[in-house]
Amino acid sequence: xxxILRMENIRNFCIIAHIDHGKSTLADRLLExxxxxxxxxxxxxxxxxxxxxxxxxxxxxxxxxxxxYQSSGTAYILNLIDTPGHVDFSYEVSRSIAxxxxxxxxxxxxxxxxxxxxxxxxxxxxxxxxxxPVLNKIDLPGAMPDEVTDQIVDLIGCDPxxxxxASAKEGxxxxxxxxxxVNRIPPPTGDPQAPLQAMIFDSVFNSYRGxxxxxxxxxxxxxxxxxxxFVNTGKTYDADEIGILKLKQEPCDEIQAGNVGYxxxxxxxxxxxxxxxxxTHVDRPCEALKGFEDVKPMVFAGIYPVETSEYEELRxxxxxxxxxxxxxxxxxxTSAALGFGFRCGFLGMLHMExxxxxLEREFDMTVITTVPSVQFHAIGSDGSITIVNAPSELPxxxxxxxxxxxxxxxxxxxKAEYIGPIIALCMDKRGVIKNxxxxxxxxxxxxxxxxxSEIVFDFYDRLKTISRGYASLDYELIGFRKSNMVKLxxxxxxxxxxxxxxxxxxxxxxxWGKRLCEKLRQLLPRQMFEIAIQAAIGTKVVARxxxxxxxxxxxxxxxxxxxTRKRKLLExxxxxxxxxxxxxxxxxxxxxxxxxxxxx
Amino acid sequence: xxxxxxKEIAMQKDYLQGELIDTIYFGGGTPSLLSKQELHEILQxxxxxxxxxEQAEITLEANPDDxxxxxxxxxxxxxxxRLSLGVQTxxxxxxxxxxxxxxxxxxxxxxxxxxxxxxxxxxxxxxxGVPIESYDLADDLEITLDLSPDHVSTYxxxxxxxxxxxxxxxxxxxxxxxxxxxxxxxxxxxxxxxxKGYQHYEISNFALLGKExxxxxxxxxxxxxxxxxxSAHSFNGHSRQFxxxxxxxYLAAVQQGVLPHKLEILTRSNQxxxxxxxxxxTSRGLDLGYLQERYQCDLQREQGxxxxxxxxxxxxxxxxxxxxxxxxxxxxxxxxxxDLFIVDD
Numbered sequence: 001x002x003x004i005l006r007m008e009n010i011r012n013f014c015i016i017a018h019i020d021h022g023k024s025t026l027a028d029r030l031l032e033x034x035x036x037x038x039x040x041x042x043x044x045x046x047x048x049x050x051x052x053x054x055x056x057x058x059x060x061x062x063x064x065x066x067x068x069y070q071s072s073g074t075a076y077i078l079n080l081i082d083t084p085g086h087v088d089f090s091y092e093v094s095r096s097i098a099x100x101x102x103x104x105x106x107x108x109x110x111x112x113x114x115x116x117x118x119x120x121x122x123x124x125x126x127x128x129x130x131x132x133p134v135l136n137k138i139d140l141p142g143a144m145p146d147e148v149t150d151q152i153v154d155l156i157g158c159d160p161x162x163x164x165x166a167s168a169k170e171g172x173x174x175x176x177x178x179x180x181x182v183n184r185i186p187p188p189t190g191d192p193q194a195p196l197q198a199m200i201f202d203s204v205f206n207s208y209r210g211x212x213x214x215x216x217x218x219x220x221x222x223x224x225x226x227x228x229x230f231v232n233t234g235k236t237y238d239a240d241e242i243g244i245l246k247l248k249q250e251p252c253d254e255i256q257a258g259n260v261g262y263x264x265x266x267x268x269x270x271x272x273x274x275x276x277x278x279x280t281h282v283d284r285p286c287e288a289l290k291g292f293e294d295v296k297p298m299v300f301a302g303i304y305p306v307e308t309s310e311y312e313e314l315r316x317x318x319x320x321x322x323x324x325x326x327x328x329x330x331x332x333x334t335s336a337a338l339g340f341g342f343r344c345g346f347l348g349m350l351h352m353e354x355x356x357x358x359l360e361r362e363f364d365m366t367v368i369t370t371v372p373s374v375q376f377h378a379i380g381s382d383g384s385i386t387i388v389n390a391p392s393e394l395p396x397x398x399x400x401x402x403x404x405x406x407x408x409x410x411x412x413x414x415k416a417e418y419i420g421p422i423i424a425l426c427m428d429k430r431g432v433i434k435n436x437x438x439x440x441x442x443x444x445x446x447x448x449x450x451x452x453s454e455i456v457f458d459f460y461d462r463l464k465t466i467s468r469g470y471a472s473l474d475y476e477l478i479g480f481r482k483s484n485m486v487k488l489x490x491x492x493x494x495x496x497x498x499x500x501x502x503x504x505x506x507x508x509x510x511x512w513g514k515r516l517c518e519k520l521r522q523l524l525p526r527q528m529f530e531i532a533i534q535a536a537i538g539t540k541v542v543a544r545x546x547x548x549x550x551x552x553x554x555x556x557x558x559x560x561x562x563x564t565r566k567r568k569l570l571e572x573x574x575x576x577x578x579x580x581x582x583x584x585x586x587x588x589x590x591x592x593x594x595x596x597x598x599x600x
Numbered sequence: 601x602x603x604x605x606x607k608e609i610a611m612q613k614d615y616l617q618g619e620l621i622d623t624i625y626f627g628g629g630t631p632s633l634l635s636k637q638e639l640h641e642i643l644q645x646x647x648x649x650x651x652x653x654e655q656a657e658i659t660l661e662a663n664p665d666d667x668x669x670x671x672x673x674x675x676x677x678x679x680x681x682r683l684s685l686g687v688q689t690x691x692x693x694x695x696x697x698x699x700x701x702x703x704x705x706x707x708x709x710x711x712x713x714x715x716x717x718x719x720x721x722x723x724x725x726x727x728x729g730v731p732i733e734s735y736d737l738a739d740d741l742e743i744t745l746d747l748s749p750d751h752v753s754t755y756x757x758x759x760x761x762x763x764x765x766x767x768x769x770x771x772x773x774x775x776x777x778x779x780x781x782x783x784x785x786x787x788x789x790x791x792x793x794x795x796k797g798y799q800h801y802e803i804s805n806f807a808l809l810g811k812e813x814x815x816x817x818x819x820x821x822x823x824x825x826x827x828x829x830x831s832a833h834s835f836n837g838h839s840r841q842f843x844x845x846x847x848x849x850y851l852a853a854v855q856q857g858v859l860p861h862k863l864e865i866l867t868r869s870n871q872x873x874x875x876x877x878x879x880x881x882t883s884r885g886l887d888l889g890y891l892q893e894r895y896q897c898d899l900q901r902e903q904g905x906x907x908x909x910x911x912x913x914x915x916x917x918x919x920x921x922x923x924x925x926x927x928x929x930x931x932x933x934x935x936x937x938x939d940l941f942i943v944d945d
């Protein structure tokens with residue numbers, strides 16, 4: 001088998017596209033066209049093989065696949081490296097891009113360019129990738145190919161002729177794309193004889209074989225059975241199996257500079273495999289590749305079992321989850337209201353939702369998630385920094401000089417007609433506008449600086465609503481800044497409910513308290529006595545609501561068959577009550593702990 | 601149908617294990633549609649298969665529009681000695697709204713006819729909590745007291761999902777009354793009737809002295825009972841069985857000599873919970889001694905602080921080892937029952 005091709009015949013590329021712009025469908029067509037996959041094996045959207053991903057229409061974990069392709073009598077290897085399409089995973093995207101020499105820029109001909117696409121495109125340009133613009137979905141009645149072509153030309157300064165018009169769904173333009181990959185993307189460079197230098201761009205957990213590490217070799221040659229070292233973690237392993245990534249893995253003896261492959265060496269814990277880390281040989285090591293970062297969580301929340309007795313089970317589930325989700329971090333936490341649970345760190349809100357859903361689907365756990373929060377820094381009078389990942393960790397105001405919170409730079413791209421409401425929204429979220437650029441006559445890019453905590457909650461949904469779905473968002477962390485933050489507590493009949501506390505900006509504390517109290521009033525069932533709901537900063541009550549005592553809860557008729565029906569109903573009620581949490585004399589249903597997420 | 605019921609009687613003659621029977625109740629649906637002949641045959645069937653006491657309470661549920669003087673006389677001659685009239689309300693607008701066939705005048709006349717025919721034990725069903733404007737509970741109570749039935753059952757209107765009212769509710773055309781309104785109406789019923797000498801002997805039942813329903817009480821004291829006909833329920837202390845709620849299926853099964861019922865075995869906690877639920881509803885209260893003796897369930901030990909809280913907050917009092925709900929407690933009897941329930945893990 002002509003496995004070891006010359007480097008000139010290898011092409012490494014990725015696809016940059018906004019969610020729903022057709023990346024997965026295009027990938028499917030490329031695999032079909034190159035006979036990498038037969039019709040029989042064809043499953044819709046092959047590259048996204050987690051159920052959750054398919055439902056959400058986004059790629060959460062990136063993968064890679066190798067295709068064989070003949071052009072003008074020459075055999076080529078095309079490595080398609082998939083990229084996740086959400087801002088929560090931008091570091092992973094940057095590593096996937098770093099593994100490529102070219103990128104297909106896929107733009108929906110009816111939608112135009114979106115913020116996420118642009119930020120990934122910039123990433124690709126930074127890494128000197130050759131960009132092949134593809135105008136997808138040109139078969140759709142709403143397609144505006146000329147207009148979107150202008151946008152692309154404006155954006156990357158290419159010749160309109162270079163833009164390939166395609167419809168992945170209809171199979172239009174696929175051959176042309178393959179030819180462009182071969183002819184326009186440069187082959188990789190590197191020295192197969194140099195010390196091994198390969199970059200990890202992804203990993204997948206396999207419960208039988210341990211972690212599968214996906215890498216791109218930049219220099220040197222990795223051989224099966226060699227002793228390898230991960231430069232940043234410093235750990236060494238035996239390369240038990242290496243191979244290339246066809247639709248199924250194909251083991252081989254060696255992989256040379258320029259190519260992409262996988263490595264299996266019995267690694268059990270995903271944490272040991274860090275995206276961006278460098279693989280080298282133990283006996284002939286190289287320098288670490290640039291661009292490695294330890295991914296840090298941005299959003300923190302408590303996760304608690306609904307049934308307090310399921311704490312150990314939840315721990316076991318989280319441990320398993322962590323095996324293939326290295327970006328999830330957690331530590332045990334105790335709440336007076338919720339009992340034993342975990343304080344977890346996530347890359348973003350989407351990541352948090354995914355973890356929660358995976359716990360439910362894959363491990364059958366029902367969990368309560370508490371108010372998501374960002375990481376604050378409490379600065380002492382001596383300049384010392386206390387990291388605050390949970391409201392309970394915020395020191396008393398007297399003990400610190402001030403609080404700093406993370407800020408982001410946000411890029412929002414939208415139709416020009418929605419600028420007004422978008423600016424208003426960002427101002428409301430304590431944002432400052434930094435720049436405003438017209439990409440075309442009716443598409444504008446706005447740049448804001450905003451506190452991260454303000455976009456954690458409902459920002460994205462509101463942005464989508466006010467722009468009728470047009471606006472797209474991308475952001476990056478720009479550092480910590482001083483802010484007037486206070487801890488807002490919720491009390492029920494005078495007892496503090498720690499799981500409902502939040503760190504909020506002082507100017508917003510009243511409004512926040514008022515809305516939360518209102519929401520809780522709707523969510524707390526009436527009990528035999530009145531319930532006072534209060535929001536307080538320190539000892540100062542800033543909002544109050546009352547749940548009146550239950551006045552009537554008895555239904556008539558209790559004869560014969562009614563007795564069974566009624567008993568069953570009440571037994572069910574009683575069981576439901578066992579799932580509630582008690583603070584003082586107040587019973588709190590689990591929905592109440594999620595109330596904050598539903599503030600509107 | 602009568603033939604099938606007679607056949608079922610014969611098949612079930614041992615269900616009550618030879619116990620003396622002191623109450624028979626024709627109810628559920630509209631038994632007043634039965635002819636004199638059919639009622640006669642069923643009663644004969646019962647008499648020849650069970651031991652029925654001389655002074656047994658024999659009740660017929662009837663719609664006011666089904667009764668006339670001659671039928672009432674026939675009922676008396678059959679030995680039926682108690683009537684339960686489905687009056688619901690004396691308000692014609694509400695009656696129309698509820699799709700009832702009778703009208704205010706008819707109900708009043710029917711009651712007076714029954715009295716003059718010789719029925720000295722008449723119960724009246726009244727509904728409350730009707731969510732339409734013309735509904736007037738005070739007026740219903742006034743007429744009721746004028747007629748002076750021996751027994752009154754009151755039910756709050758509930759809107760079930762699979763009904764016309766449920767449909768209207770979903771479409772937003774109808775809204776159930778608030779807890780506050782329901783409580784106020786229920787309290788008005790209690791105080792008005794109690795003032796006139798009615799005992800509030802169970803959450804939804806009121807009776808003049810000596811006119812409490814033997815039949816109903818049986819349900820709340822875990823007496824055995826046999827239900828006959830489609831969808832009827834029976835209870836023998838440990839299990840409850842219920843006939844199929846489908847006339848044709850019921851008939852077909854009985855004709856083939858099969859009892860078309862399903863069985864529900866009551867666990868210890870089910871039985872305790874039923875005792876708690878029904879006991880709390882009665883003025884005699886929930887007998888803690890009975891729970892202890894029969895089920896070795898010490899509610900004081902298991903729920904001591906909760907019971908104390910009920911008493912402190914005037915929801916209940918304890919008298920001779922019985923928990924008796926106060927008026928305030930009666931209004932939330934379901935909540936208290938659920939709180940006291942035993943739940944198996």
